[in-house]
Amino acid sequence: MSLLEVKNLTTRFNLLEHQLIAVEDISFSLEENEILAVVGESGCGKSVTALSLMKLIESPGEIDPQSQVLFQGQDILSLSDEKLQKIRGSEIAMIFQEPAASFNPLFPLGSQIAEALKIHRGTAKEEALKTAEHLLDQVRIAEANRRVKDYPFQLSGGMLQRAMTALAISCEPQILLADEPTTALDVTVQAQIINLLKEQVRRYNMSMIFVTHDLELIDGFADNLMLLYAGRIFEKSSSVDFFKKPLHPYGEDLMKAIPRMGLFKDEIELFTIKGQVPPSHRRPVGCTYAPRCNKCFKRCTQEEPPLFNIGERQVRCWLYNKEDQK
Amino acid sequence: MNSPKNTPLNKIDPSNNTAPQQGDPLLVVKDLIKHYPLKASGFSFSKEKVHALNGISFTVNRGEILGLVGESGCGKTTTGRSLLRMIEPDSGQVYFNRTSQEILDFEKKKEDFNSLIKPSNSEIKKFSNAEERINFRAFPKKEMRKERLKLQYIFQDPYQSLNPKQQIGRIITEAPVEHGHIKSNQWESTALKYLDLVGLPREALHKYPHEFSGGQRQRINIARAVALQPEFIVCDEPVSSLDVSIQSQILNLLLDIQKELGTAYLFIAHNLSVVFYLCDKVAVMYAGNMVEEAPSRELYNNPRHPYTELLMAAAPKIDGKPLENPPGLEGEVPSLIQLPRGCAFQARCPLAIDKCKEERPQLKELSPNHRVACFRAHE
Ligand SMILES: Nc1ncnc2c1ncn2[C@@H]1O[C@H](COP(=O)(O)OP(=O)(O)OP(=O)(O)O)[C@@H](O)[C@H]1O
Ligand SMILES: Nc1ncnc2c1ncn2[C@@H]1O[C@H](COP(=O)(O)OP(=O)(O)OP(=O)(O)O)[C@@H](O)[C@H]1O
Ligand SMILES: [Mg+2]
Ligand SMILES: [Mg+2]
Numbered sequence: 001m002s003l004l005e006v007k008n009l010t011t012r013f014n015l016l017e018h019q020l021i022a023v024e025d026i027s028f029s030l031e032e033n034e035i036l037a038v039v040g041e042s043g044c045g046k047s048v049t050a051l052s053l054m055k056l057i058e059s060p061g062e063i064d065p066q067s068q069v070l071f072q073g074q075d076i077l078s079l080s081d082e083k084l085q086k087i088r089g090s091e092i093a094m095i096f097q098e099p100a101a102s103f104n105p106l107f108p109l110g111s112q113i114a115e116a117l118k119i120h121r122g123t124a125k126e127e128a129l130k131t132a133e134h135l136l137d138q139v140r141i142a143e144a145n146r147r148v149k150d151y152p153f154q155l156s157g158g159m160l161q162r163a164m165t166a167l168a169i170s171c172e173p174q175i176l177l178a179d180e181p182t183t184a185l186d187v188t189v190q191a192q193i194i195n196l197l198k199e200q201v202r203r204y205n206m207s208m209i210f211v212t213h214d215l216e217l218i219d220g221f222a223d224n225l226m227l228l229y230a231g232r233i234f235e236k237s238s239s240v241d242f243f244k245k246p247l248h249p250y251g252e253d254l255m256k257a258i259p260r261m262g263l264f265k266d267e268i269e270l271f272t273i274k275g276q277v278p279p280s281h282r283r284p285v286g287c288t289y290a291p292r293c294n295k296c297f298k299r300c301t302q303e304e305p306p307l308f309n310i311g312e313r314q315v316r317c318w319l320y321n322k323e324d325q326k
Numbered sequence: 327m328n329s330p331k332n333t334p335l336n337k338i339d340p341s342n343n344t345a346p347q348q349g350d351p352l353l354v355v356k357d358l359i360k361h362y363p364l365k366a367s368g369f370s371f372s373k374e375k376v377h378a379l380n381g382i383s384f385t386v387n388r389g390e391i392l393g394l395v396g397e398s399g400c401g402k403t404t405t406g407r408s409l410l411r412m413i414e415p416d417s418g419q420v421y422f423n424r425t426s427q428e429i430l431d432f433e434k435k436k437e438d439f440n441s442l443i444k445p446s447n448s449e450i451k452k453f454s455n456a457e458e459r460i461n462f463r464a465f466p467k468k469e470m471r472k473e474r475l476k477l478q479y480i481f482q483d484p485y486q487s488l489n490p491k492q493q494i495g496r497i498i499t500e501a502p503v504e505h506g507h508i509k510s511n512q513w514e515s516t517a518l519k520y521l522d523l524v525g526l527p528r529e530a531l532h533k534y535p536h537e538f539s540g541g542q543r544q545r546i547n548i549a550r551a552v553a554l555q556p557e558f559i560v561c562d563e564p565v566s567s568l569d570v571s572i573q574s575q576i577l578n579l580l581l582d583i584q585k586e587l588g589t590a591y592l593f594i595a596h597n598l599s600v601v602f603y604l605c606d607k608v609a610v611m612y613a614g615n616m617v618e619e620a621p622s623r624e625l626y627n628n629p630r631h632p633y634t635e636l637l638m639a640a641a642p643k644i645d646g647k648p649l650e651n652p653p654g655l656e657g658e659v660p661s662l663i664q665l666p667r668g669c670a671f672q673a674r675c676p677l678a679i680d681k682c683k684e685e686r687p688q689l690k691e692l693s694p695n696h697r698v699a700c701f702r703a704h705e
Contacts, residue, residue, distance in 0.1 A: 261641060
């Protein structure tokens with residue numbers, strides 16, 4: 001049994017003008033000690049996926065009743081609020097993309113982390129504050145002993161992001177959902193945080209779902225990778241396989257569009273992906289990437305491809321249709 | 327592409343031999359200093375200052391792209407804004423569109439003036455009169471505003487820098503109309519020209535910012551800046567908030583504009599791969615100082631400041647390997663309020679020697695065009 005098993009996750013937002021399907025029919029599993037990267041362009045559904053796993057979707061959003069999120073075999077989506085509260089923060093913790101979602105502006109950082117430790121682990125107050133200070137120090141916040149008393153508004157965006165990481169790992173969760181935990185950071189601080197997260201995974205046997213739009217960050221860090229586009233899984237591969245050669249043309253295009261260190265404008269023109277992601281209420285018939293794809297053929301514009309299994313990997317693209325190849 | 331031509335050099339009267347020529351630099355910055363006063367908390371007055379810029383010097387030639395990289399808070403935005411006097415720097419010279427001779431002459435004047443032990447009032451007056459005519463940083467407000475039209479700024483955040491209540495066509499042409507570059511009845515044709523230049527459809531003319539994606543809004547920002555036909559644009563992290571697929575579209579657009587119009591840029595970013603790719607030369611800042619500057623390729627192949635090496639090593643790359651743990655990674659960025667006496671990077675530096683703790687290394691030429699502020703590099 002996998003630690004976490006997600007089956008047919010679909011999350012919609014019922015907006016006044018139209019219905020928006022933010023993630024559609026997403027299935028995957030997460031093993032113990034695994035780092036799974038969820039990647040894709042802005043708006044493709046990365047955050048909604050992560051939030052849905054913790055049942056943190058609010059009206060007008062709804063998770064389709066057919067969806068299942070099995071954590072150690074029990075379906076999180078059908079748990080009572082009370083039971084959910086127990087799991088959130090202690091067994092599954094989240095680093096939110098939006099710092100405001102984690103911290104209450106009215107209380108100092110340290111006491112908020114200490115409070116979490118008290119609730120989830122029963123740590124005594126004095127000790128909890130000490131641990132909070134240690135955690136802030138671990139995420140490279142200078143003068144942690146002074147900073148524990150700071151209120152959220154007194155920290156820069158990057159510092160808040162790091163404090164959130166401290167809060168999330170404070171209870172040594174089994175699963176960490178990290179939603180763009182390093183986007184506001186410098187490369188050097190980013191490298192420090194990545195090292196810290198790796199260390200946590202190793203030391204506490206933690207598993208992690210790491211959400212990012214930065215492919216470069218994933219290489220050599222995540223075990224597996226799930227590429228989303230317009231709410232759908234486009235490819236699922238081990239990250240070694242993916243970075244060797246992505247299966248989906250979209251993955252290939254993304255890789256080509258990344259300017260590599262040591263390329264210069266007089267040598268090569270940057271590859272661009274034409275057009276942009278279609279808005280969710282005006283997705284084209286067929287494959288949603290077809291209008292931008294340079295490998296598009298007739299069927300792509302007529303019918304949406306299913307996920308094809310290619311060995312251990314999965315890809316949603318008609319190029320891999322086995323019937324055609326027969 | 328039917329695009330407007332920037333003709334700053336053709337407009338110059340050839341009989342006037344003091345006018346800037348093709349070989350003269352576009353922008354020369356010398357010893358720029360900016361110390362922000364620290365907000366006094368409660369009743370205590372604080373003389374403490376944030377040492378954001380501690381004597382920054384560089385040159386941008388016509389049509390050239392200079393990249394500016396460095397850690398968050400090291401002073402990149404302060405540099406960019408100081409050039410345009412969106413932030414008033416405390417001191418320093420910003421020569422814009424001056425001949426090398428004029429600059430030399432004034433620097434000499436300045437040196438002479440500074441060597442006066444007790445300058446008389448008339449000497450002071452004479453010097454500041456001369457300075458007001460040549461140093462953009464010292465221009466009187468009115469002249470400054472006029473000159474500043476040739477310098478533009480593109481902000482990092484494509485969401486917050488556009489007026490949500492204004493139509494795109496108006497956003498692009500507001501300043502050119504206001505400053506009399508175009509007649510008010512020409513706004514539509516002008517806007518269309520620039521929409522075309524940045525690759526947006528004609529229909530964008532009467533739409534509002536919220537109807538566009540992040541990448542498209544950054545195009546609108548670029549169109550607005552370029553519509554004033556500036557000779558120099560500060561691009562402050564213009565692609566940092568964009569996805570890679572859109573990022574390369576915007577970078578290619580900036581290069582097209584540079585080729586087409588001969589615009590020079592100061593390109594601020596933290597993504598080294600992007601900076602190496604786009605820029606002709608790159609300057610690296612650390613804690614309010616410039617620590618290294620070289621042509622892109624030279625800096626990439628031969629980084630000499632240990633901080634530049636750290637930045638390059640810490641940047642994530644697609645090479646199948648885990649992130650490195652380069653020396654200096656774990657160290658702390660020094661406080662800009664109390665800068666250490668010696669080299670600001672010394673506490674993190676794997677190569678530091680005693681001298682580095684005592685003395686601040688100056689930016690010195692290592693080879694032509696390659697400048698480094700590091701004692702060890704110059705050994
Ligand atoms: N609370 C909400 N109400 C309405 N629509 C929403 C809400 N949250 C997300 N969406 C929509 O769902 C889709 C997926 O959003 P999501 O936040 O998951 O994207 P993302 O991949 O995390 O993007 P980013 O990289 O920008 O964070 C988007 O179209 C978004 O506009
Ligand atoms: N108005 C201000 N008052 C006081 N300090 C300021 C002010 N603006 C900036 N600073 C400080 O000056 C230093 C340089 O800031 P600046 O914005 O130039 O950095 P930056 O290199 O652009 O950083 P980033 O990469 O995060 O944009 C920082 O320590 C910052 O906190
Ligand atoms: Mg998100
Ligand atoms: Mg900045």
